[in-house]
Amino acid sequence: METLRIGLPALLVILLYLGAINVLGAWLGRGQKNAGDYFLGSHAMPWWAVMASIVATETSALTFLSVPGDAYKSGYAFLQITFGYLLGRIAVSFILLPGYFRGELSTAYALLERRFGTAVRRFASTLFMITRVMAAGVRLAVPAIPIALILGVPVWVAILVLATGTAVYTYLGGIKAVIWIDVIQVVIYLSGAALALGFLLHEIPGGLARVLAAGAERGVLDFRWDLSSPYTFWAGVIGGTFLAMASHGADQLIVQRLLACKGLGDARRALVGSGFVIILQFALFLTIGIALFLYFGGKTFGTSDEIFPEYIVHHLPTAVSAYLVAGIFSAAMCSESSALNSLASALANDIVGPVFGKELLEGQRGLWLGRLLTLVWTVVLALLAVGFSRMGQGEPAVQVALGLASVTAGGLLGAFLLGLFVDRARQRDVLLAVSLSALVMFTLWLGGRGFFDFPLARRISWPWYSMIGCGITLAVGWASSRIRRAPTAAA
Numbered sequence: 001m002e003t004l005r006i007g008l009p010a011l012l013v014i015l016l017y018l019g020a021i022n023v024l025g026a027w028l029g030r031g032q033k034n035a036g037d038y039f040l041g042s043h044a045m046p047w048w049a050v051m052a053s054i055v056a057t058e059t060s061a062l063t064f065l066s067v068p069g070d071a072y073k074s075g076y077a078f079l080q081i082t083f084g085y086l087l088g089r090i091a092v093s094f095i096l097l098p099g100y101f102r103g104e105l106s107t108a109y110a111l112l113e114r115r116f117g118t119a120v121r122r123f124a125s126t127l128f129m130i131t132r133v134m135a136a137g138v139r140l141a142v143p144a145i146p147i148a149l150i151l152g153v154p155v156w157v158a159i160l161v162l163a164t165g166t167a168v169y170t171y172l173g174g175i176k177a178v179i180w181i182d183v184i185q186v187v188i189y190l191s192g193a194a195l196a197l198g199f200l201l202h203e204i205p206g207g208l209a210r211v212l213a214a215g216a217e218r219g220v221l222d223f224r225w226d227l228s229s230p231y232t233f234w235a236g237v238i239g240g241t242f243l244a245m246a247s248h249g250a251d252q253l254i255v256q257r258l259l260a261c262k263g264l265g266d267a268r269r270a271l272v273g274s275g276f277v278i279i280l281q282f283a284l285f286l287t288i289g290i291a292l293f294l295y296f297g298g299k300t301f302g303t304s305d306e307i308f309p310e311y312i313v314h315h316l317p318t319a320v321s322a323y324l325v326a327g328i329f330s331a332a333m334c335s336e337s338s339a340l341n342s343l344a345s346a347l348a349n350d351i352v353g354p355v356f357g358k359e360l361l362e363g364q365r366g367l368w369l370g371r372l373l374t375l376v377w378t379v380v381l382a383l384l385a386v387g388f389s390r391m392g393q394g395e396p397a398v399q400v401a402l403g404l405a406s407v408t409a410g411g412l413l414g415a416f417l418l419g420l421f422v423d424r425a426r427q428r429d430v431l432l433a434v435s436l437s438a439l440v441m442f443t444l445w446l447g448g449r450g451f452f453d454f455p456l457a458r459r460i461s462w463p464w465y466s467m468i469g470c471g472i473t474l475a476v477g478w479a480s481s482r483i484r485r486a487p488t489a490a491a
Helices: 008-028 035-043 047-095 110-116 118-151 155-203 207-217 233-249 252-259 264-296 304-314 318-356 363-389 397-421 427-448 462-483
Strands: none
Touching (some): 047 118, 047 233, 047 264, 047 304, 118 252, 118 304, 118 363, 155 252, 155 363, 233 252, 233 462, 252 318, 304 318, 318 363, 397 427, 397 462, 427 462
16 A cells, blocks of 8 residues: 655654544543433533534544545535535424423433333434444545555554544543534644645636636536436435434434533524534535546546545645644544444433443443443444445445435434324334334345345435435324224323
C-alpha cells in the first residue's frame, strides 16, 4: 500500500489531538453517578450543542469522503434529498417528540412499551441494534482507507486505531462527553473541508464561479418519476422525508440526544435547526466533489470513495493533509461515539435491565454496566468494519450505510405511527407488521445488490426504503387489528 510521508511533527500533532480529545472526555465524565448521567446527561444539555451533535452523528466520515466522490459523478443531485431531511425533522418535532417528553423515558422504544407492551419494546430495540451496528461498521471502515495510507499500515490496523480512540472517551465520559466533543469535531471537520475547497478553487481557473457553473450544467433538480434513481426531486422530498422521520424520530441514535435536552422546546430547536445545517453541509461537500471533477479532468477512479482521499493524500501540502486527516478522524469519531453510546443505552435499558433486574441500572452499578456494554459494542463494531473493508463495493459507501439503516427504520417508524393513529392496534399486530416489513425490506436490499435475482429490487432505490417499510407496517398492522373481533387489552 502506497503511503504518505506525513512527517513526524504532523504525526505528533494528530497523536496530541487524539490524546487531548480523550483527556477532555475523561474530564467531562467526572461526577457521573448512574446510568441516567451516562446515557442522558441528566437532561441538561443546551439545544445548540445537541444540534451540533445531531449533525455530527449523521454526518460521519462517509460525508467527508464518500459524498464528494458521489458528486464527482452526479454533481449536486444528492442535494435534493436534504430537502426531505428538513421536512422529516419538522414532522417529527410535532408528531413524535411530544410523546418522548411525557414522563421519564430512557430510550425511544420505551414509548412503544407504554402503548403496546414489553415485547414490542424489546423487539424494536433489537432491530435497531442489528441494523445500527451494521451501518456503523460501514461508517468505520471507510475512513480507515486514507488513515491506513498515511500511517503506512493495513486497513484493519487503522480501524483498530479509530475504534480504540473513540471508545476511550465514550467509555469515560458517556453522552455528555460525546455531545461536547462532537461540537469540537464538527468545527474541525467543517473547517478542514472548507480548507480543502479553498485549495481546489485556487487551482481551478475561474474558481468558485466555474465550479458552480459546472454543477448547474449537470443539473440540480430532476423531476423524473423514476424509482430506480436515488437522485430525483421526488425521491428527495418524499423518500427523504420518511427517511428523516424514521432516523430522527424512531431511532435511538438521534432520539437519545433529543432526550438529553432540557425540554421539548429545546429538542425541537435542536432537531429542526440541524436540518438547515445539514443542507449547508451537504452543499459544501458536493461542491468539493464537483471541484475535484474539474481538478482531475474527469479522470476515472476504481471507486468514487477513493477520489477525495487521493486528493488529500497526494495533492495537498503535508501540513494541510495532516489537518484534513484530523478532520477525517473527527468525522469518524463523531458517528462512532454516538453509535457506541446509543447501542449501549439500548442494550442496557431495553434488554439487560428489564431481563436481569432494573437494580443493574441503579447507581454506580448502572454506570459501570453502561461502560462495559460500550466496550462490548466497540469489539463488535470493529470486527464488522474489518469484514466490510475486505468486501468489494462498487456503490458509494454512503448509499450502502443509508440503505442498511433504512431496512428497518421505516418499519420502526410505522410502529410509532400505529400507536398514534390506529386505536385498535395491539402488541400482536405490531410484532407481525414490523417483522413482515423488516423481512420484505431486507429481501429488497439484498436483491438490489445482486445477492439473488430479484428484478423489482433493482428498480427501487434506497431513498424509498423507509417509506415502503413504514407503509407495509401500517397496512399490515391496521389489517391485523381489523381482523380481530374486538379491541381487547394489550396482549
